[in-house]
Amino acid sequence: MRRTAVRELLKVTARPEIISFAGGLPAAELFPVERVKQAAERVFERVGAASLQYGETEGLAGLRKWIAAEFRRQSLRSSGEHNRSPMPVHPENVLITSGAQQALDLIGRIFLEESDCVAVENPTYLALLSAWRPHGVEFQPLHSDEQGMRTQELERLRGRPKLIYLTPNFQNPQGTTLALERRTQLLRFAQESGAAIVEDDPYGDLRYSGEALPHVLTLEPTGPTNVLYVGSFSKVLMPGLRVGWVLASAEVIEKLVQAKQAADLQTNSLGQHIVLELLEAGFPDEFLPVLKENYRQRRDAMLEALERFFPSDVSWTRPEGGMFLMVRFPSLDATALLPRALAQSVAYVPGEEFHLGGEGRNTMRLNFSNARPERIEVGIRRLGQLIEEQSVSEGKGSAVFRL
């Protein structure tokens, strides 16, 4: 019921006067509508009726081929050894899904049974919990810090997790990135214990500072085995087309295809053709730098505003990419503060939404991709004032918002 109440409150974020740090929306004003329109025209001219007809459940052959080739290239880049041969990734390792969310849902369907143990970061991606909870699984939360999931904690679960779910790059909700040695440790644990790693990477290409790290997937020497990599065009192109994918062993893909057939037959054909058209035209090379430069400015505007307007005993993460950061208060209840923030036309998501085990009431998730820098500054200033007022009233003995 409480969650529903938060959802209801957040519905007001659609009002234009609201400065929303709540959703996980890309910046629509940056969408290359004219280019997509041209791409659609070319699809109708070149592909014609086939772009509106049923297609294969596996997804558009050209798109699967493009994704496989991209991962072969990435495996070479991330290895740093130019003589090495690329990781063996082929179209049969790729399933196109209706957004990354469907990939997560299908993975749950083919892997999970009642009482299975699933290791997740705490906090973690909310819609992953909604997708897998109906299977009656037991979520084992692992702590995370500035280096991402504390993979050393996996040891105490030895042998038990069937799946390990994480977002190694610019995690939602924390914005943290998994350190390289932890990626290696994670993979070793999975190999030894027989667990599968679900590497959810919707934001990986949105890096604004620091060095890119190899995917956990590309650390596997002989091709996809223990890792299922989940990707998406939602954040680097546009989410409304609903085109994501899974990259995994051919055996896993075959099972996922059967599950997808029952779930929605196939991902929409037109969206797949438009994405392929944009990829083949090299559009991401043109668009991604613009997108990243804008998001970097927004991240920096938020970090600067937090520094200026938030009390000195409050801390927050400093993401190297992605769309979110997380603020942690010494004692403030961020859920209880939300109605006051909304009254000031500022929205965010209370951090406890993303936590297991009742933790996180003193945290809030802030999205920085969907407001311009000036608006970010105004919004953070208002939040900062509210928090100051709160501290004052706490000093007066009111403990309403204390944990």
Add this chain to the structure above:
Amino acid sequence: MRRTAVRELLKVTARPEIISFAGGLPAAELFPVERVKQAAERVFERVGAASLQYGETEGLAGLRKWIAAEFRRQSLRSSGEHNRSPMPVHPENVLITSGAQQALDLIGRIFLEESDCVAVENPTYLALLSAWRPHGVEFQPLHSDEQGMRTQELERLRGRPKLIYLTPNFQNPQGTTLALERRTQLLRFAQESGAAIVEDDPYGDLRYSGEALPHVLTLEPTGPTNVLYVGSFSKVLMPGLRVGWVLASAEVIEKLVQAKQAADLQTNSLGQHIVLELLEAGFPDEFLPVLKENYRQRRDAMLEALERFFPSDVSWTRPEGGMFLMVRFPSLDATALLPRALAQSVAYVPGEEFHLGGEGRNTMRLNFSNARPERIEVGIRRLGQLIEEQSVSEGKGSAVFRL
């Protein structure tokens, strides 16, 4: 394994020389590509970036409104009493889904638990079984005849079925239509026993002869209660956009929305906007008559060819609409015949694929929407010759294909 073998065989149906009665594909050569292209252009101009952004899980507000209004109109038409007020159907009774298949999947998720009893026609829609079987349900097959599901058989299941699934109009695979008195009887059974009816109606608008019958849904006097109506734009517009819907009580829709959020967040925005643009331009009034006239000719061509080329002891259904009919042989094994048919470049789906309880080996499903009349005649003639040869070899004592 056998099913997989059939799927593999059917993959050859993509070869252009094959006359395929196998798939369930609409006729792509009739798709109004130019009109869809114009509609997409208008969407990019009028809606712009919002057509590529995340949208509400419930679906595009305008599209839900259009569907609700259409059902209010239909409820008046089907009642035949012009003074009656329309059935109360509102946008909150509508969820947009990623094709009708997703609607069926989501319904299974929110209703079904292990050992639940589900009543289905026998034969029934194959992908319904795939979607609901993982819940561990018990399918209770009901016989069907020229009048559709034998609803009188529901009595022997009194109280047990949680869901009753059927395709009342031009069923897949049989092409049969549920008689009006059976629609009433079905609804009364559901009301008395508390069962929910899943009225799957992808083909309802594709009627080529006979009188249109009211939806089971519109027989409910006070709005959607026991009936969940599943609709789709795949057969009346284009399937590649993947836009379907469920119409049900607001309480059921609310639960389906939560399930959909976990499944794929939302149906692709661009496809929804294109469909709405076409609907608002009144395009179906223009397109549907053309589509129906073409499909009617194809149905008639198939019925005439069956009459001419199939032995006189073979029977088949005579659908008043839709895309399929079903052939029944006295003893021929249609599964065993398939490789020979493919060798003659003709494809179909063996009827046993759609049957529960091992029935139907003497049946085949023929699709007539995806081949031109001349090709239909050639294909049926070849099948007829094969069947004749088979009868001759049977006469010689070979019983390979006998049941």
